[in-house]
Amino acid sequence: MADSVTQEYGADQIQVLEGLSAVRKRPGMYIGSTDVKGLHHLVWEIIDNSIDEAMAGFCTNIDVTVNKDGSLSVEDNGRGIPVDKHKKTGKSALETVMTVLHAGGKFGGGGYKVSGGLHGVGVSVVNALSRKVLAEVYRDGKIYYQEYHRGDAGDELKVKGTTRKRGTKITFYPDEEIFDEVVFDFPTILNRIRQQSYLTKGVTIRVKDERTGEKYAFYFEGGIKSYVQHLNRNKEAIGGVIYVEKDTEEGLIEVALQYTTAYQESIFTFANNINTIDGGSHLTGFKSALTRTINSYARKAEILKGKDDNLTADDVREGLTAIISVKLAEPQFEGQTKGKLGNAEMRTAVETVFNEALAQHLEENPNEARAIIGKCHLAARARLAARAARDTVIRKGALEGMTLPGKLADCSSKIPEESELFIVEGDSAGGSAKQGRDRHIQAILPLRGKILNVEQARLDRILANNEVKNLVIAMGVGIGDSFNIDKLRYHKVVIMTDADVDGAHIRTLILTLFYRYFRDLLEAGHIYIAQPPLYKVSQGKKKSYCFSDAERDKVIKSYKSDQKVTIQRYKGLGEMNPDQLWETTMDPESRMMLRVTIEDAERSDQVFTTLMGSEVLPRKKFIQAYAKKVQNLDI
Ligand code: 0RA
Secondary structure (H helix, E strand, O other): OHHHHHHHHHHHHHHHHHHHHHHHHOHHHHHOOOOHHHHHHHHHHHHHHHHHHHHOOOOOEEEEEEOOOOOEEEEEOOOOOOOOEOOOOOOEHHHHHHHOOOOHHHOOOOOOOOOOOOOOOOHHHHHHOEEEEEEEEEEOOEEEEEEEEOOEEOOOOEEEEEOOOOEEEEEEEEOOOOOOOOOOOHHHHHHHHHHHHHHOOOOEEEEEEOOOOEEEEEOOOOOHHHHHHHHOOOOOEEEEEEEEEEEEOOEEEEEEEEEEOOOOOEEEEEEOOEEOOOOEHHHHHHHHHHHHHHHHHHHHOOOOOOOOOOOOOOHHHOOEEEEEEEEOOOOOEEOOOOOEEOOOHHHHHHHHHHHHHHHHHHHHOHHHHHHHHHHHHHHHHHHHHHHHHHHHHHHOOOOOOOOOOOOOEOOOOOOHHHOEEEEEEOHHHHHHHHHHOOOOOEEEEEEOOOOOOHHHOOHHHHHHOHHHHHHHHHHOOOOHHHOOHHHOOOOEEEEEOOOOHHHHHHHHHHHHHHHHHOHHHHHOOOEEEEOOOOEEEEEOOEEEEEOOHHHHHHHHHHOOOOOOOEEEEOOOHHHOOHHHHHHHHHOOOOOOEEEOOOOOHHHHHHHHHHHHOOOHHHHHHHHHHHOOOHHHOOO
């Protein structure tokens, strides 16, 4: 018997070794990538564990610190990861979760876990991908301590002192052998923590960047109610924030919403604190309750009279900001990106809870109800007008694929997968691009002057703008109800503007258009930003194109001889001759392009509202604060 136990133990051990070395061999399988995004996955993993402890009701404080030595620490005042020894393996629970793949989920059951779907790879994955991890557990008056290196426990678990604290502190040093870059980005961490603290009300999360001394503390008594207030801080509100929280058999349901005078809707949904970017059952339940309750109230209050005078689902969402957050025991995340909540029972649960709460709120606040319905009514009328206007435009054939704009220099290929559309600012750069391009696969559409700011206009006005119309026709996808991504004529749509403030402005306008009306193109990764060089550095026959000041300086240093070095600064695309433009910016073999992604719908929504919306002061503040960064606006 003893023998077989030993053997079993040995086999287990081997499996463990294979487990974590598999993580090191294929990190992408566990954290998506080894770029900065993957690096921050480690941070989310560690923070999520403490948030889980808070959601379970055992923890009220979480401290996140970016340390000067390149490590990051997360400390909480929860129960502390158990340190008792497992009878069979002789390892502590702490060591097991740190060193065994997927061991985390096996203990500590009960409660809702963040680590349900997208993340939740387990702390052992962080351990495997870190050069060093320090774990401290404060329990029973003692400080327990263990250190790990690239997934392996160095020494045994030790007691290194006494304490009156309870909780867990994990410090990790991401492994340079694994990641392209190991520098933590404080704004990214801050943004995520802000979001998490809205979703976990009553918890205080402190964040500090020891590299700069910057520090913040978040505590939102109002939870997602405060979140809606934050999202609407630069908008003009209609009425207060409507809020409901209910613990049901299906799980915890929380909804907060507020109308604004804006035209866009901003609805964000979460399941167990995970942003469900593709919605799902909770969103469906919310939407049907919203449409039903508003219509039935409006009818009862005799604001809507005619039999067919109904507000559509679109009408009741115009200008609406809402957060729907549910917590459930076994969330199912579906779809390609696992961003859609599948649990069917959540639909009825949210619908029932929200129906009741909204109906009650409208009954109790008749003036507010009138204002909200007035806004929805306005939306309905505008939509009818826009539809009529669009029908006229479409009847005139303006959006038909037959009449490609005269300014478009199309490519000869008709295969969308290989075709590229360059949207170029100005006629002179457009001219160079037309001459320099590979005409088989590259089409050029010059845009003259400013395109319309779509943030402040409705669809009918947007379609009346020539520059926008040209772009829509060239892409072939239609707009609004007639949008069809399968008709996209070019799988790469490249925005090519000057590297100056005007260029950045035009680029932002075009990105806003994409964000508001062609979001599917962004999500499918079809939109790119060209990266023209800022400098040409040459010496004799040598020449290099440089994309930043730092790169220029590096190149100058590398040209060591005494021969004269010439530096040319490109002020605009128009200054490059066709050959140079091809070589530096357009040639698929050598160019750099930025693919635009929607990393964070909320953040981009805020950026667009701030930069493009009707309130002037916040825009001024934003531009002053980010004046240097605006050129690299990344949505
Ligand atoms: C399961 C059981 C217990 C604590 C935890 C998990 C726990 C895990 C983490 C990860 C980060 N911070 C944490 N805090 C607690 C303890 C069960 C008990 O003491 O009865």
